Amino acid sequence: MDSNNFEGEAPIELRSLEEVEKLVRRLYLPGPFQEVSKIQDALQKIQRSQEGWRFADALLQSHDNNVRFFGALTFLIKINKDWESLSGEDANLLLDTLIQWLLRLVDGGIPKLVIRKLCSALVAYYLRPDITWKQPIRHLVQCLNEGNVVPNNPGEQGPSISSMISQLSLPSILVILWFSRGLAEEVKASGSSLETHKYYERVSANIADTVEVLQLTMVAVNHPGSTLFEESISCFHDWIGFAHRAWIDKALELDPLRPLTPLAMVALSNDDMYGVTVELFTDVLVNFPTFLTPQDLMSLATLLTNSKAQDIIARLKRGDHDVETMSFARLLIAYGDAAVQDLAEKADVQQFNQILVQLLDLLSCEGYPGVEDAVCDEALEFWMTYTEHLIDSLFSAEEPKPAWMGGARQRVVSVIEACWAKIRMPSSRVTVTWDADERASFGNFRRDVEDLLQSSYTLLGPDIFEKLAHLALQSLQTHVWSDLEATLFCLNALADAVANADLVDQILTRLFDSSLFADMMNKTLSIPAKTRQTAVTMITKYPEFFERNVQHLPPMLNFLFRSLEAPGLANVAAKAIASTCLTCRKSLTSEIGAFLLQYEVLSTLESVDAYVKEKVIGAIAAIVQVLPTERDKLGPFSILVQYVEREVASSKSSLQASKAEDYQASAVCALECLASMAKASATPDDVVIDLDADIQPQAQFWTEGEGAALQAQVVRIVKKFYGEINWNSDVVKASCQVLRPGYKENTPGLFVFPTIVTVGLVMASTLQTARLDYVLDTASAMLNRHPVESEFNMRHAATSFLIHVLNLIHAMEVNRAIDPDVNASGINLAAKMIPRYLHSMIRVPNIEKLFETTLVCLEAPDLMPKRAAADFWAAFVQKHELSDEDQQIVRAAMQQYGPQLCVILVRQIGGDGSRSELDTFAEPLKKVVFAQPLAKQWLANALDHEEFPSTNVGPTEKRVWLQKIMNLRGARGTNNVIKDFWIACRGTEYSYAYK
Template identity: 60%
Template sequence: MAITPGQDVKTTEEGVKCFQSWVMYAHRAWIDKALELQPLRPLTHLAIQALHHEDLFDVTVDLFTDVLINFSAFLTAGDLESLSTVLASTRARQIVSGLKRGHYDTEAISFARFLLAYGDAFVQDLAKKVEDPLLSQIVHQLLELLRCEGYAGVEDEICAQAIEFWMTYTEFLIDSLFAAGEEKPVWMDMARQRVVEVIEASWVKVRMPAGELAASWDSDARAGFKAFRADVRDLLQSSYTLLGVDIFEKLAQLALQSLESRAWLHLEATLFCLNALSDSISDEDSVDAMLCRLFGSSLFADMSSTGEPIPAKTRQTAMNMITEYTAFFERHVEYLPAMLNFLFESLKAPALAGVAAKAILSSCSSCRQNLIPELGAFLQQYEVLLTWATAEVYTKEKVIGGIAAIIQAIPRDEDKYGPLSTLIQFIDRDVSDCIKFMEASQAEKFQSSGICALKCLASMGKALQAPDDAFIDLDADAPQSAFWAEGQGASLQAKVVQMMETVTSLMRWNSDVVEAGCQILKSGYKESAPGLFVFPPEVTVDLVLASKLDTARLDYVLDTACAMLNRHVHEPETTIKSAASALMNNLLGIIHLMGGEPSSDPEVASSGIDLADKMVPHYLDCMMSAHNVQRLFDFTLKGLTAAEIMPKRTAAHFWATFVQNYEVSGDVAIFVGAVTQRYGPQLCHILVRNIGGEAARSELDVLAEPLKKLVFAQPQAKVWLSNALSSEDFPSQKVGSTEKRVWLQKILNLRGAKGTNAAVKDFWMACRGREFAYAS
């Protein structure tokens, strides 16, 4: 492969390609310890010489990029030194310089990938050997790849790959720092300084383009640039462990400088970087001090200004920063007025309204206690919002959720009535509009109004939930307020139910409406005290009973019924039993309409079986008294043979639950025993056929669960399983009676232990023609 005067370049090129193929073959053989590398290694030096020949550069760079990525162990110390010389050469600097000016030709791209492959393969040496001039030059070249002209993922094809290398570099430094303990490596300070330079270069690359340029990008360009910004965010989050609060303070200072100079796109890039650090920073005083300077500056006033053409993206990123740093505003309520004024002013702009509404919800949820005195102003502002063109579904539901969060913080239920009533009146306008548009045959407005009403109610319900960190006095013995059970509270709750039922009855075919209706119901399930959205069980039952097989998201409706039963599982009052009976009978009706076939609608079947599962053991009497309850058991057995995993999974869980021994007596005990005796043999037959080869391997753990419970709880299981194994329709001829008997004894001895899963998999493999682990 050596190049000599007059030699055919094409021949040498083919030699390089042949050498590449042999090296890649040697990699596999070397892993298997079946080949010595020494016969090939002397040729590497000749290949490196070819890197200096212009006509062979591309093919040789491809060779070494491939080797560095897949088989760097092939290269000797001498090879690495030679490659280092190439990567730090004058020609290498010229290529990288061209990349920085935007010259993305084939040679330059190939060289950049070669450089990055070297960096990935020897990142430890690049980090540690800070005094090595060749390696330092290579590190500098790698850093220069982040400074290339053009937008990442659009014109700049290399920057995204470069940021991946620097992420690897940073992670290595972090690992080294933790491994070193108290003794910091001598090379660490220089290596950390390089990460600072990487962040400075990345800050430039994440700047948004001017509006006209951004508008000219296609979807691929936008996705590429967005992906690069996400990579930079990940790098920033990792780097905080290494750089600490210094990097936060540096960025915050940069934001203030950009604000002062009115450099709006620079400001957006800086705020984007600060947002990336929100989950990493601690509550150090220095962090709060810098945030006070930033949020106490003209930031919110400038962002609210209509006199200067500030890019919408800059305003949006400022709003995102409010959402990311809500904990700061909890500690420093003095900045709330300016911040909220900015957000509400932004609701007027179509490009900003959605982000502003999200930030309002986040701020109100976090600072609810401090905002109670301003509740009246919030209600007035919402009424003004209804007159704006930006009063769309998303905006309204987020803002109304924020206001409801403030109401939740009011201590007395009686004092909540007034503001809640006002919010309900606002939402009732959408319900009235829904009916009006339906009567006028304005389909689009009809749907939009109905969806808006229910999503706003769902947002209210979620916001009115007690915060997860709310204080609960376990020693308090004062009776709970009866406000929501009678009088004004009860009438307001009835109004909510009426609004929900009105819209859902008109649009049961609309999945958004059905999902929002279910979310309204679910919002009260987690509450331990009475409230506006803590409905009696019959409200959920009415929604379920009104749903038919053609109702949109019927599976979600059934899941909601499951959640309701879980909520009241420890409250076996007559009303709950009545609700459970109604739900059971309704489920049997749905099964009948499905023709008893789970595969006709796997999602509905799965949710229906899950609902039946929730009946055990607390509502077994409701199951027992249901008409044609055998439909349920037949349906669940068919679920075990379904091709779809969802009904198979829930059916397996149902039987794993049902076959256990419960402390029941009387008619319920007789019912459970009769069902077990009738369906136990069929259950065993289906499980054995599945485990005997019909099931997919991924389904075996699911099917092992009812088998474990059955063997542990039911003495008859041995006979049932033995009969199933000796059945003529056993699906495999790969195992004989001896293997079956050994496997059954293994299962019986395990008695539900974890080893059952392994035994099931081994038997399945044997039935598929592989070695049977338990044969003797």
Template identity: 45%
Template sequence: MAAPGPNGSTTLADHENLVNSLYQPGADVPKINAILTRYQRSQQGWQFADQLLHSNDDKARFFGALTFTIKINTDWSTLSDEDAAALRQRLLTWLVRLVQARDGPVVIRKVCSALVAQFLKSWTSWDRCLRHLLCCFAAGRVVGVEETLQFHPTNDIFLKLNSLELKTSLWFMTTLVEEVGKTNAKNSQAHHYHRQVLLNLQDTIPLIHVLLKNPKVDNEIVEEAIKCFQAWVNYAHGSLVSDASRDGLENLKYLAPLLLQKLVNENLFEVTVEFFTDVLVNFPAFFDSSIYASLASMFTSPVATVYFSALKAGQGNEEAQDFSRLLFAYGDAAVQDLAQNVHDHRLQLVLDHFLDLLDAPGYDEAELQICSQAIEFWQTYTEFATDSLFTAGENREPWMDVTKDHIAKALQHSWSKIRPPNPEVVASWNSETRVDFRSLRQDFTDLVQASFTLLGLAAFEHFAQLALKSLSSRSWYDLEAALFGLNALSDSVAEDSASDEALSKIFRSSLFRDMMDPTLTVPLQAQVTALGTITNYTSFFERQTEFLPDMLGFLFTFLGHPTLAIVAAKAIWSTCSSCRKHLIPQINEFVKAYEPHSQTDPGVREKIVGAIAMIVQALPSDEEKVNSLSTLIAFVERDADYCYVMRIANRTEEALNSGLCALRSLSSIGKGLQMPDEAVIDLEIEGNLSNSWVLPIGQDLQARVKRILHAVTGHLSFDNAIIEAGCQVLRTGYKETAPGLFVLPPEVTVDFVAWACGSGLSQTGVTYVLETATAMLARKRNASTPAMSNAASKIWNVVLRLIKVSSKEPIADPEVIASCIHLAEKMIPHHLQSFFGPENLDILSDFFALSISFLMTPEIMPKRAAGSFWAVFVQRHELGDDIGGKVHMAMQVYGPQLCHALVRNISGEAARSELDMLSLPLKKLVFAEPQAKAWLSDALESNSFVSDRVDLTTRRLWLQKILGLRGGAQTNLAVKELWMSCYGSNMEYAS
């Protein structure tokens, strides 16, 4: 296709053909758009737009109007004041001409948009632009602004206009208000636009009033009037305007009663409902009490009854759905009246409707949504009542008892909806319906929890009674829903012994025998929820230990169930965690009960060995612990041995599964052995060790753990999940509070780090290992013991050599370097002797240089790590003379480089999101280092300051400000101010 150049030489027919070719099948749209864009952006673009509006083709006319808008937004600065005035005149001329020609709404609306774009660019006032436009339509031509003074009052002009002229006026006004509303009224130029648009209220309000009040006005015009009204209300809500202007906007409220009458007009129902719904949700204060009273009357009217009946029958059409959204918006906005006015018959009827909607049948998207919205309303209602209860204190509100009754009813109604349907119904659901149903049950959980403050144990006992009643009749889905409600209350009730009587009845019942009975067809969901009840109420078993043996026997029975095993294992884990001391007498029975399941699902095995380890932790002596742990480690060794066999047989997937199970089981045992309060004690205390862990029996057991760790990670080092699991085994010991099985000597971590960094692990695997070493070094107590000092030196030496290699090669994964720098940070201050050890001095300079260079890298992870390292390194630490001297020498070399790197970032190279991170080392440096002033001054006056927008005097003043702040919180703000100055008006990158 030949592309004529944008030099005015083409004809109208050429332009029309070009525009129409966009809509042809197989058109090269990008190429055509590129040609049209060149026309639009050229100097002849204004004539191009005007020429297209002369076309007889509506697509060409639309493109002409669009071109005017584009030219206004891109080339406005090229127009003189005279050109701008002529452009408005031209656009008005086109608008009047197109309306007289009865052009389509798409083209007319686009010309309106061009006029609004011109309004928002021009400083020239266009006061009462709506009246000006109305007068132009009445005259059939464009009249001057001064001529409008000679026209009749605005109310009389309305009578002379046809439907399209009225609609066009409303389209223009709606677009203008919406666009001006998006501008910031605090801006001086925007304030000018707000002042102008507000002058149009004196014409808009009468126009909308006439159109709403006159029953003979065409519905299409009334619909546009409502949309215009809604735009003004949104403007009144969102704009920052003066009090005087606010008074003018208040007059909009007088139109609301007229709009209420349109709710009975089926042709206007959708737009009217949208208006009221939008305002109730976003600006409920706009309506006065009379509007709320009228809406309440409407909700109890015969018309509303029809909608409610359809919704409750699950037959709601689109209008009924719109009606429900209006109802819920009203409910949220009027919740105070609904809760407190218990003697208002209409409001009580509305509340009954909210209750009834909880029972909407069916599970399609619309029905689930209605029920979910109803539950959300009752959540809001409950929260309001709860807030009022706390506010009232001892002065109990008289309406509170009625409110509590409503909330109790809401729980009863919503409970029936969250019952799982039968399997045939569930099988027909798509993924969205399943998500919606889960969301509905979560909403129910939130409502139940919110209700507890008001209803107390009565809510709990209600669900407990429902559960027993459902169990008696073997109504499994009712039972599941009742247990679901009990589980929702566990956080509120579980620790309170007042709930024990009701729980005793449940746990003493046939509930769990029935769950295991193969002759009963108990739904899977009911079994899962029953298991969840045990998990949620483990504190009950702490108080009522007589229930423990039967309950755990039930749980172990389910370990053989293919679907429920993992749920049962989690319940066992929770029960053992809470009741470990009470279960000590059964520990051998636990081990025997686990034996048949020691080859089941890996996730189940991890949970169970960890649960048994919790009981082991509660044993009074280390000798007893060692004996029990030996059996658990034997289970894990089976998996490790099988991993080796499968690896030799090249059955890699099976080897990986067994290896992961072995390592994760070790980690689970380690977590189970931790003290319940997880108090942290240093692991390398060299005195006061428990005899069992220094005797051969303890040492042998620990050696078995190390063999499993080294064997599995050595066989499967190519897999990141294996390396991560191995690291987790090491970390479990870091959290211990006393010597124990997983309190491995620091040398174990050292060997692991050296092996990882020298055996060709993937960079992700190396990152896991470095983060693990960092976790060990992060422990501060007794960090200076010989064992830890030696370990820190060796680890740091390995890391420095890794950095030396990385600094000479392109970095494939910046996470490795970030991890190295994080580890260096944890060396400060307790391991600084190792940091500056003589064996490391020859390559330490590589680390410092790399950390400085990474402050200027685009890679965010090492950049953040480097900033954090220097923020810690430059601080004042209590150090001996020897190590303090080494730190001082390092600062003399690298302090100036650090300042140059920070200044380079702040003056142009950093992204806005990086400024807080870069401010931190700057703050610490200014506070701690006497030479910071000289170093920063040199950097600010050098080529490191990359922006040419800030002169030298301003930089020096900024430095004085920074020094005066002495590292205070305002330093961040000062950094951002300088950074903004360096960008000047070009904020595209800055944003």
């Protein structure tokens, strides 16, 4: 472009051009971030200035390629940002200028980046509205063929593209491909924008010319190493991506592009062209398989099963995971996913059968999954898809079942056999060399195999369960421990799938009648810890079996208690003991003495940690819970509490020896043991409660009778540690967990404490108390349900809690240490008082501080306090059955705070709040509209308030919105009306994203 003629402006002075060039060169040199940022700001101002057009033209004349690139970039930015400043004549002149620069640079050895950026500028030009450039590809080919800018006459046919392309140099042809790719990429990249839809028809008009170009350039496969072919494939790839987006929107037919597929497929057999082509077909198979015709898929199947393909599979099985083999594996898997129906139902077709064989071979490559074997997990995903297709077909098909189903089922069995071999644990000499990622990858593969087994049971039925059990017995007899572990792992995976109790009992009886438990306890056998661990896990997977077959409990429990002595097994064994006792508690009451003796021995072992003690003591408490009378429970509970007192004594010794960490550890252990007992001794969910029974004798037993002293002892332990070290989060949490299970109980018990215990714990908390939010949540839990306590005591407790919350709020304000979690928990606690304890709430001194705090939290940046405050007001503003005096107090509170609440809600819905918070604000707004007579007036004033955040809506829009809200009165649809108003207030930039 002649800088003297463009837009009639004065020519650029040489001095200013030199300054710009210097800035551009400095931009591409290493330097401090602040300096680079300043240079960028200066150059951006130049680009957006009125002289930016002339600067772009002048910079392209430079001999520095970085400067040239910046010149091309400036043209692109000006076209996208300042197009409206051009007249029709200027636009035509700009097109000629851009093409002139292409012609000057294309054969001059200029870097690809500069020329591609010019192509991007031409693409941007083409996508501007009201342009006369209707056949850009043909026009560019003509200009490159002539070596000059030829007139843009879209109505003239001229010579064919084929004849002109054959005369062009390689760089010129690449320019055409880059421009064509740019067209597809630009629209595809912004395909989610509503504005882009109108470009589909315009860009689609270039398909015919693009196909004509590609039909010529893709034959470059005959020239090994040709850049032209790679660019052609990449261009084809981008146009398929564009076609996918357009096809979804039903704006494009696929047939014009499909004739190019066979040309691309030929390159799969060419080593030099394989990489770029395999990427194309893998992507199409994964993201747009509909593009490929049945003939294309069959041709691909033939290529995937030829001798070269079989050679690659052999290399993969040997552990050769180079670029070629891995890309082939991904192509094969992608084909499997795309053609899964044909593969399942037409396995008699030679190519399909061979592909299934190869996909099965991918599960048999050397190495461990996720470590040496990088393809096994992806192959397993295909077989999951395959199995799901079989299951869908099984349920949708009418009798008789399809003839192909039998062979397909057998293939799934082969897959499971291959997976079984892959999940076998390596020796410790191998695993010690793995890093964390490799360990995680191998573990993920095993979990995926679990998923496959669970899915396949629907298809294969009891046969697979019985086959695995038989394999486990074989491995046990031959002492092949890695095989045994893999088989037990598979049986564990099927635990939730097998519904036939008789079948489970029949098969597992053979397994548990074998030497399994005896061998696992035999220290003379070199059994890997993982095998023993998986055997222990099996007990937790089939608890109902032991509940139905109590004769297996003694050897199993003996095995578990022996396993507690092994550091690698202790935790999983303790968990198994806990789950077994919980499930089989009624069958174990006669063994309580033996359990207590076992714990006596266990507690003396230094190797036993707190987790094991907690689980085992909870297991014993679960058995004690089902004893017939409270007096029967007292003795065993007393012994268990004595064991806890040992931890208390140990903590005292540690404190006297100035061993602070040991002191805290003993305290946590004691409290967690009590919490475990409390949880385990709770009434099971399946127990029928006799609501007519007289609970008074039981209540007296634990509050005034023989059990009162034991309950007081438990309370003393909790108070001691909570009072001494409530800055320790584990101590605080465990203390609360001792109390919580009793809140759900309908009958008194050792761990059903009077409300004064919880009140005392809450009132003892300060801002320095760890997990203060958890303490307040515990108070909420008590208010939510404590059926044993009297109404008077509960009201007193609620009042005490609220007074303490107000004190905490005041303390946070004084210390300027607002904790969002504590704020949220305190507000939630207040909300739990509505409506049951509303009478008490409104009479608490300084209750106005609660209302003010919740209003502040509605606008706070932290999400949890905001939600808690919204829930509080949604509960408070509703109509409640109260005395006249209470109604008057509540009405006065609403008159004072209702207008403020509406101002805040309207301000948030009017644009201050985020999209994700609208449902949170909707709830209190709906309740206000439904329950408060003055709601319309309050909301109208809020809409007219000076702090309303948006200028995008006027009085009419506000009035219409208010009318809709009032008409709906909290009904369905209110949230949508609120969302639409928020969008309108935010402005048009949000409308595309949320409409």
